[in-house]
Each structure stands twice: as C-alpha cells, then as structure tokens.
Amino acid sequence: MLALKSGNGRGVRGAMPSLFGLSLSAEHFVLPRLLRKPVRILSRVGRGEFTPPPYAASMLTVSFLAASSLYGAYVGGHFPALVQGVTARSGFAVDQIKVSGNRETSEIDILDKLQLDGWTSLVGFDPEEARERIVALPWVRSAAVRKVYPGTMEVRIEEREAFAIWQNGNQLSVIEKSGAVIAPYTGGRQAMLPLVVGFGAAERAADFVAKVDAYPELAARVKGYMRVGERRWDLRLDNGITVKLPENGVDAALTDLVALDRDDALLTRDISAVDMRFTDRLVVQLTPEAMERRQAELKAKPKVVKSTAGKRI
Structure with missing residues (x-):
C-alpha cells in the first residue's frame, strides 16, 4: 500500500522529515515501510547529522574497485570465465558425468566434446553448445545434455543404425x-x-x-x-x-x-x-x-566307342 490516510485530529510528533531541505511528509501521505529507513538516513545526511561508520572509506574503495573489475571483465569478454572460476570453487564444479545410449561411440569422444577441465562449473556451462558438438560425432543421431546441480552432468545420445x-x-x-x-x-x-x-x-x-x-x-x-x-x-x-x-x-x-x-x-x-x-x-x-574334367571325358569318349566297335567286328 503506497499511501495511508491519517486519522482525524492525529498530530505529527516531532519535526517533519526532509531530504536536502525538501519535505518528505504531507498531511495525508506516509512513505512505504521499506523506504522509511533509507529516507531517514538520507535526510540525516542532508542535515549533516549522519556519522559514517568506521572504515567506510575503505569499504567504498573496495566496492568501487570490485565493481570496476567486474565491469572490465564484462567488457573484455572475461566475465563467463570469472563466473566459472568463482562458482566452481564454491561447490558447483562438475565432478560426475553420466553417459547413456552409446554403443559405437566411445565415452572418451563424448567427454572430449564436452570440453571439461578440473574446474568447469555447472553455473556457466552451456549444455546446448555441448549438445551440438556431440551431435557432430559420426555415430550420433541426436543428443541431450542436462545439468543436475550441484555437480553432475547427464548425457544421453541416440545412435544411427548400421545397415x-x-x-x-x-x-x-x-x-x-x-x-x-x-x-x-x-x-x-x-x-x-x-x-x-x-x-x-x-x-x-x-x-x-x-x-x-x-x-x-x-x-x-x-x-x-x-x-x-x-x-x-x-x-x-x-x-x-x-x-x-x-x-x-x-x-x-x-x-x-x-x-x-x-x-x-x-x-x-x-x-x-x-x-x-x-x-x-x-x-x-x-x-x-x-571344365578340365569335362574336356577329358569328351576326349576319352570317342576312344571307348572305337574300341567297342573293334570288338564287334
């Protein structure tokens, strides 16, 4: 609820809050609960009543350097590698791979197409790109790559049928x-x-x-x-x-x-x-x-006939 009506005759206790000299309260308007504390702090800063906590300057410097580093990594194209490194060391590194459906395709070839190293994180890993690399193998007709957090990867393939x-x-x-x-x-x-x-x-x-x-x-x-x-x-x-x-x-x-x-x-x-x-x-x-036997038989056949004819004479 962004606005509340004040009750009739309700008085306002203390001075009205203001930010840099601008009033933040009205007779019929109250800020939402989540914004009240930040607005009070800003109003105190505007009046010069806010005392920064110890090491505030150091914290701001560190925050600025961290933000600058993240922005530089993003602009330079190194942000995915940064995410991989941080998340892998936070418990999301791939430590188990399950392969199913392969008969002619070796698991070594499949693992090679996954392009994993010892610190590959599931968070920044792209399963679609890995699937396209696996489908390029000769025997693979289709493939599916699924991430199972925190550190398991499942690969299921369908192979072509040899005829x-x-x-x-x-x-x-x-x-x-x-x-x-x-x-x-x-x-x-x-x-x-x-x-x-x-x-x-x-x-x-x-x-x-x-x-x-x-x-x-x-x-x-x-x-x-x-x-x-x-x-x-x-x-x-x-x-x-x-x-x-x-x-x-x-x-x-x-x-x-x-x-x-x-x-x-x-x-x-x-x-x-x-x-x-x-x-x-x-x-x-x-x-x-x-053929040789047949030719030999044909050559021998006339001799047999001639010999028989001689006996009849």
Whole structure:
C-alpha cells in the first residue's frame, strides 16, 4: 500500500522529515515501510547529522574497485570465465558425468566434446553448445545434455543404425538403410553386416536385400550384393558361385533359383556362375577344374566307342 490516510485530529510528533531541505511528509501521505529507513538516513545526511561508520572509506574503495573489475571483465569478454572460476570453487564444479545410449561411440569422444577441465562449473556451462558438438560425432543421431546441480552432468545420445558395409572401389564404409555413410569400416561387430559393392549400391541396397531376405535359405548363403552398371544385381554366395540376376523380373528369377537349388541342388554343384539374365534359357558356367574334367571325358569318349566297335567286328 503506497499511501495511508491519517486519522482525524492525529498530530505529527516531532519535526517533519526532509531530504536536502525538501519535505518528505504531507498531511495525508506516509512513505512505504521499506523506504522509511533509507529516507531517514538520507535526510540525516542532508542535515549533516549522519556519522559514517568506521572504515567506510575503505569499504567504498573496495566496492568501487570490485565493481570496476567486474565491469572490465564484462567488457573484455572475461566475465563467463570469472563466473566459472568463482562458482566452481564454491561447490558447483562438475565432478560426475553420466553417459547413456552409446554403443559405437566411445565415452572418451563424448567427454572430449564436452570440453571439461578440473574446474568447469555447472553455473556457466552451456549444455546446448555441448549438445551440438556431440551431435557432430559420426555415430550420433541426436543428443541431450542436462545439468543436475550441484555437480553432475547427464548425457544421453541416440545412435544411427548400421545397415550394411558399402565397398566403393577400395574404400569400405558403414551405411544406414538410406545409403547415408555413417563412418569408415573398422571391423569389430560390423563384420556381420551384409556387404554391398559398386557405385550406386548404397542407395538401392535396402530394397534389394529385403527381396533376397524373403528367401531365407538363399539369404543365408549370400556374402555379397554387387551392383552392376547401376542397372542390376549379382549375388556372391559363400561357396564362390556368382548368380547374375536380370535387370527386370528379379522376384521371378529368385523364385526360380531357389526352386532349382531345392530340386536339383544347383548351387552345390561344381560351377562358378549361374546366368539368369536371359528369359529363354539358363546358362551355367563350370569351374576351371570341372571344365578340365569335362574336356577329358569328351576326349576319352570317342576312344571307348572305337574300341567297342573293334570288338564287334
């Protein structure tokens, strides 16, 4: 309440308070309670009745120097560092870091992106800038950094999901389903991922691998998916056989291939390639060893016929 009405007939005790000769009271006005004491002190100073406490000059000097230092630190851009130093030594230094959600990203890399030292304070630490640095790591899709006072920092990340290893020339990279490169291939647990080879294979691999996965008995034997001329695919099996699929009608070709292997054990024979690019015929290429044996058999066959003919005569 900023004003109070005085009661009728109430007298004013003593002299009216004044500040530098100006009256601060009126017949129907009283200052708020919080302002009364400061105003009385100022009025005493104006009348020359105020005696400063001991060491007042020293205290004012120290206050002026402190204010000047703070202003200089602010103007010079050193104020955040000053706040960090003061608050860190006041019990707000980061002494515990909790990291969750990381499988491929090492905690050392995450701690490096936090840019902490022994006296980093939570008070002046910017979690958004730290989050942006962590998201820049190859495997990190999203990140959240949270301050828990007085001295704990929590980091939670979501990593990108590896789909395959992409070989482009001599370079091996781990890719997502979309074909986006995550990081260079370094071995380890990524060795179990499917291998896709060739220019343009990364962007189209997900759909083609899904078609092959529809035939589990065939998919279990595939070691590589090779993109040829950005038009069609070849399959490289675990026994070294290459299956050349057509540009169109891939689903039908895969169905025929599985049926031939189930009925005639085609993919376990001594062959090096199965060419399914032609709609009217299936071409099978023998291995060099099988070719030599076949040629030897063909050379031996006329001799057997000639020998039999001699006996009949």
